[in-house]
Amino acid sequence: MAVAKILWVDDEMESLQSHIMFLQQKGYEVNALNNGHDAIDFVQQNPIDVVLLDESMPGITGLETLSKIKSINASIPVILVTKNETENLMDEAIGSQINDYLIKPVNPNQVLLSLKKIIDNKRLVAEKTTTAYQQDFRHLFMALNDNPKHQDWIEIYKKLVYWELEMEKADSPEMLEVFQTQKNEANTEFFKYVSKNYADWVSANAVDAPVMSHQLFQFKVLPHFEPGVPTFFILIDNLRYDQWKAIQPIFAESFRILEEDSFFSILPTATQYARNAIFAGLLPIDIEKKFPDLWKNDEDEGGKNLNEEIFIQEQLKRLRKSDLKFSYTKVLNHTQGQDLVNNVHNLLNNDLNVIVYNFVDMLSHARTEMEVLKELASDETSYRSVTRSWFEHSPLYQALKKISDKKIKLIVSTDHGSVRVKNPVKVIGDKQTTTNLRYKHGRNLNYENKDVLAFKDPKLAGLPVPTVNSSYIFAKEDNFLCYPNNYNYYANYYKNTFQHGGISLEEMVVPVIKMISKE
Known part of the structure; x- marks a missing residue:
């Protein structure tokens, strides 16, 4: 392992000689300077892994030095060392992107711990993740072989997604290969489970069946209602559970997440079947019987999801909720997204606002056709990253932020997921x-x-x-x-393209998340 290079800047450097010797004995190369001007020159001319920076120095202060160092190299980690614990200073330092801070007098072990946290973080995370996954591997193996029921499968899949995201942080190709084998085994067993039970789940006499697409509104959406509090049901087309986990922190900035739930998409796990089932509250066979003029099969010409607003209205009548004042908005392009941003406050007058946002599905289809998107979303990790980047800058997020200070309820869900074939x-x-x-x-x-x-x-x-x-x-x-x-x-x-319509955990076990505004 390469020797980590430390720059320690303090106007009382002579009193820290024992600290420097301690770090040198631990294998660090320490360069000591006693003022900010020399530190700035040093950083310009030398590669540095971490800067330890005294906050209070004559001539040029620690925060001024910090600003100059960051302008030279914004990625250099900086540990601020200070006698001053005032809130204003901490706010200013954190806003200037320090990685850690220590209060004087500092103990050598404190400094070592802070350095390890910054320099060795990736290696330590990888080691801890590997050990923890090895311990959990057997539990997952046993769960897969213990005749899991539908709720067990939801928990198994959530656990697999958890470890997939942890592996991403750890960056351990060997463990990722072991994990991928276990995930493949899970999908093999899940296919057997669905094959054995699916016909029973969709029969009139279903017993011990999961909540599926056509029951989503009845069991997962309407029970969340509260009189006088507008509810927003956001359906992001083709959103896998791991993609939800990628955008969850962005939602958490403005909303309080109450429940992270799941349901099973019907087959085929495709928009015209699963989404129509959600909004009609009926299986496709029953939609065709009840609305013969509105249902379209695959080979029929024209759009297959053009009657969702009618289906919602009819379902609310059937569930004796026709007194609810509701709106339906579908966003298929950026212009419609901006219209949503401009009009979102008007939706606060409704009991229920259904918003269908079609981006992730477009991404998966465009990725198949366009070479540049194949590069941008070449695997699950990059697919999640592109989804997060889109959502963070999307009109949908802008619109939701505009009403996050109002008393609202928010339910985010999808119609189905996708799998890399x-x-x-x-x-x-x-x-x-x-x-x-x-x-x-x-x-x-x-x-x-x-x-x-x-x-x-x-x-x-x-x-x-x-x-x-x-x-x-x-x-x-x-x-x-x-x-x-x-x-x-x-x-x-x-x-290696992302497709949907078949049977996999990624396509069938999909999220439904309940939130409220923080205000």
Whole structure:
């Protein structure tokens, strides 16, 4: 390991010789200076890992020196050493981006601890994460083999996402490989679980079933209502649970998170099925029966989600909530996002405001088509990063910040997630077979049973029957469905893209988060 280079600046340097010797014995290279001007010159001419900076020095103060050092190299970590504990000083120092501060007289071990926290942080985090995951590995293994029920699967998936995010901080490729194997095993078992139980979940006599898309409003949204308090239901299209965790800290700045819940998306985990089910409060087969003129199958022309406002209205009537004053807003582009920012205060007059925000889905589709986005969102880590960056600067966040000082309730959810597909499998179908990569329906589908969950009778999956003898198949784990024609081209083109419609933890176990304003 390279020797860490420390610059210690203090006008009473002679009294700190024992501290310097202590740090040198611990393997640090320490350069000592007694004024800010020399420190600034030194930083300009030498590479430094950490600056220890006295706050009170004659000539040029510590804070002035700090400002100059940061203008030379903003990334140099600085530890402020001070006799002064006043709140104003601390606010000014923290605002100037110090990494730590110590109160005089300082103990050598205090200094060592602060240096370790800054210099060795990544290594220490990696070691701690590795040890903790090794301890939890067996618990996860046992949970996967203990016949988990739907609530257990939610907890397993949350735990897997937790470790995925911890691995990201630790930057340990070896442990990440072990983790990825365990996550793949979890998806293998989850596919078996869904295959065994899905038909029962969507049947009229469902027992011990998870809350699914068509029950979201009834069981997860409307019970959160409070008379006189506007409720905002925000549906961010195609938002995975790990993407929610990426934007959670931004929400937490303005809102108090009350409950971090989940539900199961219906199959196919695709917008026209899952989102229509959410707003209609019905399975797709029942939407088609009740609204034959409004339901569209995959092969039908025109938009598939154009009647969501009607579906919400009808569901509220059915649930005897038709007295609620509600609004529906769909944001498909930046201009509509700005309209939301400008008009959000007007929504405070409603009991319920439904806002559909379509960005993450556009990102996943655009990523498939555009090389630059393949680079920007090449894996799960960068996909989360792009999502966070978008949300932080989005009109949606601007709009929510404008009303964060009002007494409101906020529910953030999605229709389905997505999975990075890696393994192409062959499917043969006729000209009427749909083109989706994670699910297909058609009359003459030919496939390997081990690769998919098949419903020869769509009604058993709560789905309409598009044509006579039409059946549905759903891809498992990280498979994607390819035709034999130009097989190699499409297998390479779509490999490592984010897709949805099939069966995986990432697509089916999705977040519903309940918040209130902090005011």
